[in-house]
Amino acid sequence: MGRSQTKTEKMVGLTQVMENEAFMAFASYATIILSKMMFMSTATAFYRLTRKVFANPEDCAGFGKGENAKKYLRTDDRVERVRRAHLNDLENIVPFLGIGLLYSLSGPDLSTAILHFRIFVGARIYHTIAYLTPLPQPNRALAFFVGYGVTLSMAYRLLKGRLYL
Amino acid sequence: MGRSQTKTEKMVGLTQVMENEAFMAFASYATIILSKMMFMSTATAFYRLTRKVFANPEDCAGFGKGENAKKYLRTDDRVERVRRAHLNDLENIVPFLGIGLLYSLSGPDLSTAILHFRIFVGARIYHTIAYLTPLPQPNRALAFFVGYGVTLSMAYRLLKGRLYL
Amino acid sequence: MGRSQTKTEKMVGLTQVMENEAFMAFASYATIILSKMMFMSTATAFYRLTRKVFANPEDCAGFGKGENAKKYLRTDDRVERVRRAHLNDLENIVPFLGIGLLYSLSGPDLSTAILHFRIFVGARIYHTIAYLTPLPQPNRALAFFVGYGVTLSMAYRLLKGRLYL
Numbered sequence: 001m002g003r004s005q006t007k008t009e010k011m012v013g014l015t016q017v018m019e020n021e022a023f024m025a026f027a028s029y030a031t032i033i034l035s036k037m038m039f040m041s042t043a044t045a046f047y048r049l050t051r052k053v054f055a056n057p058e059d060c061a062g063f064g065k066g067e068n069a070k071k072y073l074r075t076d077d078r079v080e081r082v083r084r085a086h087l088n089d090l091e092n093i094v095p096f097l098g099i100g101l102l103y104s105l106s107g108p109d110l111s112t113a114i115l116h117f118r119i120f121v122g123a124r125i126y127h128t129i130a131y132l133t134p135l136p137q138p139n140r141a142l143a144f145f146v147g148y149g150v151t152l153s154m155a156y157r158l159l160k161g162r163l164y165l
Numbered sequence: 166m167g168r169s170q171t172k173t174e175k176m177v178g179l180t181q182v183m184e185n186e187a188f189m190a191f192a193s194y195a196t197i198i199l200s201k202m203m204f205m206s207t208a209t210a211f212y213r214l215t216r217k218v219f220a221n222p223e224d225c226a227g228f229g230k231g232e233n234a235k236k237y238l239r240t241d242d243r244v245e246r247v248r249r250a251h252l253n254d255l256e257n258i259v260p261f262l263g264i265g266l267l268y269s270l271s272g273p274d275l276s277t278a279i280l281h282f283r284i285f286v287g288a289r290i291y292h293t294i295a296y297l298t299p300l301p302q303p304n305r306a307l308a309f310f311v312g313y314g315v316t317l318s319m320a321y322r323l324l325k326g327r328l329y330l
Numbered sequence: 331m332g333r334s335q336t337k338t339e340k341m342v343g344l345t346q347v348m349e350n351e352a353f354m355a356f357a358s359y360a361t362i363i364l365s366k367m368m369f370m371s372t373a374t375a376f377y378r379l380t381r382k383v384f385a386n387p388e389d390c391a392g393f394g395k396g397e398n399a400k401k402y403l404r405t406d407d408r409v410e411r412v413r414r415a416h417l418n419d420l421e422n423i424v425p426f427l428g429i430g431l432l433y434s435l436s437g438p439d440l441s442t443a444i445l446h447f448r449i450f451v452g453a454r455i456y457h458t459i460a461y462l463t464p465l466p467q468p469n470r471a472l473a474f475f476v477g478y479g480v481t482l483s484m485a486y487r488l489l490k491g492r493l494y495l
Contacts, residue, residue, distance in 0.1 A: 021329065024329040025329045027267040027270075027271070027323065027329070028324065028329045030263050030264075030267065031263075031264055031267060031320050031323050031324055032324075034259070034260040034263050034264055034320070035260075035317070035320050037256075037259075037260060038257075038260050038313065038316065038317070040256075041256060041257070041309075041313065055245075055249060056246070056249075056296075056299065057299075058299050058300070058301050058302050058305075059302055061301065061302065062302070080385075081386070084385060084386075086256065087252075087417075090255060090256060090259060090420060091367075091370075091371060091416060091420060092368075092371070093259070094259060094364070094367075094420060094423070094424060094427070095364040095365075095367060095368050097259070097262075097263045097427075098360050098361070098364050098427045099360075099361055099364055101266075101431075102357040102360065102361060105357075106357070131386075134386065134387075134388050135388070136388050136391065137388050137389055137391065137392070140388075144371075148368065148371065151368065152365070152368070155361050155364070155365050158357065158361050159358065159361055159362075164351065164354040164355045164357070164358045186494065189494040190494045192432040192435075192436070192488065192494070193489065193494045195428050195429075195432065196428075196429055196432060196485050196488050196489055197489075199424070199425040199428050199429055199485070200425075200429075200482070200485050202421075202424075202425060203422075203425050203478065203481065203482070205421075206421060206422070206474075206478065220410075220414060221411070221414075221461075221464065222464075223464050223465070223466050223467050223470070224467055226466065226467065227467070251421065252417075255420060255421060255424060258424070259424060262424070262427075262428045266431075
């Protein structure tokens, strides 16, 4: 009985949260940009395997024994570049997730909210392209600051007049 | 008066969110895996102190003065291994948190949702064991890809037919 | 019609979530500490530009051609220090965000919850000051462990008697 009652109440709560259009939009864009970030792991793995560049002895044990395998324990420009892009993603997507979630629940104007999410996702995808190609500066710097500005704009709108300290 | 009124309304909102069983399950598993990730900081500190391997001059000031202390500013295989495991956790647990939160609120089938959370948490714990022991490959690679697949599966279920762009 | 109906329902849902005082307080403190973390990116960029220390060839192309530019591809104690502080922020703020969000929704005592958030934010700001100045140890270590303890305390309160596995 406890379970079925809970089921009904759950539906009510879900209707409310999932019919919040700003939240639904945030959920979609957040999932897209997180999937993009996860792709960076695959890119790192791809370059490590094709270029035979490893960080752990056990990873290149299949390429030879002892000293022969150790030569693959090295760093590589290409791999380090992907790793920097990945870390930059983490540093910027984590604030977007936290601030964007709270912003989307704070009753923002729907079209303003969607504009924020779209620009952020576009800027971060362009940042990855600019980093991995690599495109000449200031392509990557601009992509970075656009995403940064979007997050700050959401933080400002969230705190303005609603600060609860 | 404002406070007590709010209190009542809060109870209503909380009843709905906290009786959402998929969300409750997500909350439990997310807390467990984040606590595991926090343990990595302790592991790094443990190896830094027992092996006297530091990144900052002020950290080893207690071990000697001037040049004598500087010799502890070095890197160490064991410490770097823990730090790589920690960074890999961050890179994988952040998408799980974001996508899992939204997935758990999207009204998933409860047993499917719990299965996702359980496999992810198990895979990441095994990943840490495989990284720190270290176990021979493909132990760590498999643990990584299982966790990765679980997150992608939640992202797919979340976006399927619900995309709001 | 669908849109306006949703609008009304949204208001109901938002009233409940946004009148949850513990959640409102969490939103404020989380936004503050995430904004602080974002400041670390600016600090890194500032030191990279003023000290001419870059990680990517395209970043220092404006300072000269070919070999002349390559000499700026180097590491620098100051830049590495900011980057370590930034990574430490990520490693600690991500668990705070995840566990704190769930904790704030779990119906905690309001003054206890605010105390947790305040101490965490204060400890992390002090951690950054101690790292960047740098202050002698154990300033930074204490700041770290205070923030760490706050997050563990929230995790404990969240899991205690509510575990849903």
